[in-house]
Amino acid sequence: MRRDVAQDSTLVSEYINGNELALETLIKRHKQRLYSFIYSKIQNRDITEDIFQDTFIKVIRTLKKGNYNEEGKFLPWVMRISHNLVIDHFRKSNRMPKFRNTDEFDIFSVLSDGALNAEKRMVKEQISADVRELIEELPEEQKEVLKMRIYNDMSFNEISENTGVSINTALGRMRYALINLRKIIEKNKIILVS
Numbered sequence: 396m397r398r399d400v401a402q403d404s405t406l407v408s409e410y411i412n413g414n415e416l417a418l419e420t421l422i423k424r425h426k427q428r429l430y431s432f433i434y435s436k437i438q439n440r441d442i443t444e445d446i447f448q449d450t451f452i453k454v455i456r457t458l459k460k461g462n463y464n465e466e467g468k469f470l471p472w473v474m475r476i477s478h479n480l481v482i483d484h485f486r487k488s489n490r491m492p493k494f495r496n497t498d499e500f501d502i503f504s505v506l507s508d509g510a511l512n513a514e515k516r517m518v519k520e521q522i523s524a525d526v527r528e529l530i531e532e533l534p535e536e537q538k539e540v541l542k543m544r545i546y547n548d549m550s551f552n553e554i555s556e557n558t559g560v561s562i563n564t565a566l567g568r569m570r571y572a573l574i575n576l577r578k579i580i581e582k583n584k585i586i587l588v589s
Contacts, residue, residue: 403421403424403469403470404469406418406420406421406469407421407458407463407469410458411458411459411461411463418451418454418455418458421469422451425469425470425473426447428470429447429450429473429474429477430443430447432474432477432478432548433446433447433450433477433481436478436481437481437484442484446477446480446481446484447477449480450473450476450477450480453476453480454473454476468557470553471543471547471549471553471557474547474548474549475547478548529576529579529580530542530572530576532579533572533575533576534575536568537568537569537571537572537575538572539558539568540554540558540565540568540569540572541568541569541572541573541576543557543558544569551565551566551569
């Protein structure tokens, strides 16, 4: 199972040392999973294609600069880059004024009260920060699995490969992580609502 991880890191090293085909192999290997991940968030093929290409442009730039330092965890690193680009896309699209293209132009379709959105965003960010703090209280093995699953959007099979444990062990750690999070929330009487 560890062979794939070693192969990715070997291909990354080969690409850094000038073998352009190594990157092509990496892209082909992970294209479907990465494309599906982006499309599941965007739901638009053209934008998904753009973000997919932007992801690998960032990957190439980072590798060429010698800034890659993910210790053989190539796919989670690439997924994180694409996830950040998806977030950037939504941020940009929310900033763009939207208006209906009709003869009767309605100024209220362009102007909106952003205060409520800013407040909702702040509450959501605070809840996210609170949850991250709670996660830090979990035992290390549970915390690792939960972060891989929730924040890196990894399958339990990938988690199993990356941690060197069986899928059942990874599932069990996730289950106990969620049970322990509930206990921490109840014990501290924390309310997480937006």
